[in-house]
Amino acid sequence: MSKKIGLLLLTLCMLGSLLAACSSNNNEPKPSASTGSTNTGSDSDAGNGVKDYGKVYVYANYGHLGNVVDLSKKEALEEVRQYIKEKSGVEVIEIVPPKGSEADRLNLLLAGNEPLDIFTGSMDLHQANGAAYPLNELLEKYGSNVTGVWPDSWSEASWEALQKDGEQWATPVSxxxxxxxxxxxxxxxxxxxxxxxxxxxxxxxxMKAFKEKDPVGNGETIPMITSFNEMNAVLSGLFMENGYGNWIDEEGNVRPTVQHPGYLEFLTVMADWYKKGYIYRESFATDATKVIELVRSNRVGVAATWHSRTLANTTMIREIDPDAEYVTADIQGPKGYGRLVGTVGKSGTMISKNSQNPEGAMRYLDWLLSDVENYLTAFWGIPGKHWEWTDKEKGVYRRINQDYQGEFMTGFSFAMTVQFREEDPKSNDQWVRPFFAQYLTETEKVKYEGTFDVSYLFDKAKIGEQVPTLSDIERMIEQEVTKFVMGARPLSEYPNFLSQLENAGINKWIEVYTKEYNALKNQ
Structure with missing residues (x-):
């Protein structure tokens, strides 16, 4: 029931961030028996004393080319290709995904005989269907920077979610x-x-002051805007030991949030705020596009939302109000801080099972993640020609031109993203990047849902089969909780609501989730 991050995380990895030191870590997967690898390079130098590690075919399906109007100029593309070869020993061959058919093209590449080495894929689809190459040995021999860039403080679950049968099948993005x-x-x-x-x-x-003093004027000020998922992800954890999601009772049963004693206390406060007019009346019927529209129109005082709804729109708001600025508030409630950590992703950078040069592929990934300048070279081109540092110590760069657009970029890692940001007065970098560096990977002022340690391994299909009313239960929870907040249903009926959930099959839900949790916990 946690809010899923999904493709948003890939977007974050494209934006860039403030410089932050990254330590080495101990998350390097243990090596398994050798699976063998083929290096199509040679012993000759690729330039500057670097050995030739052959050609590596990269499918650039991280989404970073999706908004590009024009791809790289031919001359710039070749210049960057040769520059990377001289520095890394790898000749990168780009495969540009067709817009709107990225997945279809990848399926054809994986099923056919066309060359392909590196792509972004998922455990549930690509690894499950035998499309991924095992990485343990490659990481041990050639991937010290791939694993070493991951800070010790970050969750090992991101690596573990991409493992199966003792083997690492992908490297995590975030x-x-x-x-x-x-x-x-x-x-x-x-x-x-x-x-x-x-x-x-x-x-x-x-919120009371914003409502009464009305900074916008004419009653147009919105004291707070949110949504069902975001309200729960940001605020419900203030009233519960865990954030919004599953929790474990004293008998060891996995239960839904709405059965937690603290959740009713949370709803009581939300209903009171809504009644007082602090929460925007249309919050629970407003999608992200509408929220951003309201933020950009200079009307929103407080937002309990995904951070970019406000921070990534500050520059545009300043066209209306030059002094506009959003700051993040660390709020504590009866049970401490409340922000919810999202789920663990099961997608990452993979090497194709049919790769003709897996060693070269891993060496290229390792080169990219060995230094932020290498990373930015694949992203924006040759330093000094296509981009340049304006404050290298702080990781601030600017693009000189857009002759090269990033066709050779792969191996995205948020551990690199937090090390740089773009200098551009029209960019929202100055507002978004501080949040990246301080809040996105926060481990202390946050909450985790009760089954966080293994929930990414849950067999959702099996759970759905065993709980045939699962979708009905989830729909009922959202609908009825929204009614309680908006006052359409009195909070005195909350016990009746819990009884309705029992009639809808919540006890079966508890039984199945508890069994799944215990099975994974005891592995």
């Missing part, structure tokens, strides 16, 4: 992230004479 947050208009706080709130009482005082 750790589990706490991307939902409370962001507040700093300039409006100054206008109403309040500081950044640190607890529920102070947060309510801010």
């Amino acid at each position: 750790p589990p992230m706490a991307g939902n947050a409370i962001t507040i208009r700093k300039d409006w706080l100054e206008e109403v004479g309040l500081g950044v709130p640190t607890n529920l009482e102070e947060l309510e005082a801010v």
Whole structure:
């Protein structure tokens, strides 16, 4: 029931971030028996004393080319290709995904005899269907930077989710992230004479002031905007030991959030805020596009949403209000901080089972992740020609031109993303990157749902078969909880709601989830 991050994480890895030191880690998978590898290179130098490790075919399906109008100029593409070969010993051959048919093209590449070495794939689809190459030996021999770039403080679950039968089948893009947050208009706080709130009482005082003093005027100020999922992901954890999602009772049973005693307390506060007009009336019928529209129109004071709804739109808001600025608020409730860490991803960088040069592929990935300048070379081109540092110590760069667009980029890693940001007055980097560096990989001021340690291994298909009313239960929970918040159903009927869930099959849900959790926990 946790909010899934999915493709948003891939987008984050394309944006860039503030410089942050990355330590080596101990997440390197243990090697298994050798599976063998073929190096199509030679012992000759590729240039500058670097050995020739052959050609590596990269399918650039991370999404970073999706918004590019024009691909690289032919001359620039060849220049970057040769530059990378001289530095890494690998000649990278790009395979550009057709827009709108990226998955279809990948399926054809994996099923046919066309050359393919590196792509982004998923455990449930590509590994399960035998399309991925085992990585243990390659990582041990040639991938020290691939594993070493991952900080010790980040969850090992991101690596473990990409393992099966003792073998690593992909390298992760990102750790589990706490991307939902409370962001507040700093300039409006100054206008109403309040500081950044640190607890529920102070947060309510801010919303009250925004409503009464109406910084926008004509009653257009929205004290807080949110949605069902985001409200739960940001605020419900303030009232419970775990964030929104499964929790474990004293008997060891896995239960849904709505059965937690603290959840009713949470709903009571939300219903009160809604009744007072602090929560935007249309919050639970408003999609992300509408939220962004309201933010850009300079109307939203507090947002309990995915961080980019506000932070990534600051530059545009400043066209209306030059002083506009959102800040993140670390709120504590009766049970401490509340922001929920998202689920563990099961997609990552894979080497094709049919790769003709798996060693070269791993060496290329290792070169990319050995230094942020290598990473940016594949991303933006030759340093000094296509991009340049404006403050290398802080990881700030600017693009000189757009002759090269990133066809050779692969092996995305958020551990690299937090090490750089773009200098561009029209960019939202200056607002988004601090959040990247400080909040996305937060491990202390966050909450984890109760089965977080193994939930990414749950067999969703099997659970769905054993709980035939699963979708009905999930729909009922969202519908009825929304009614309680909006006042369409009195909170005095909450016990009746829990009884309705029993009639809908929640006890079977508990039984199946508990069995699945215990089986995985005891492995």
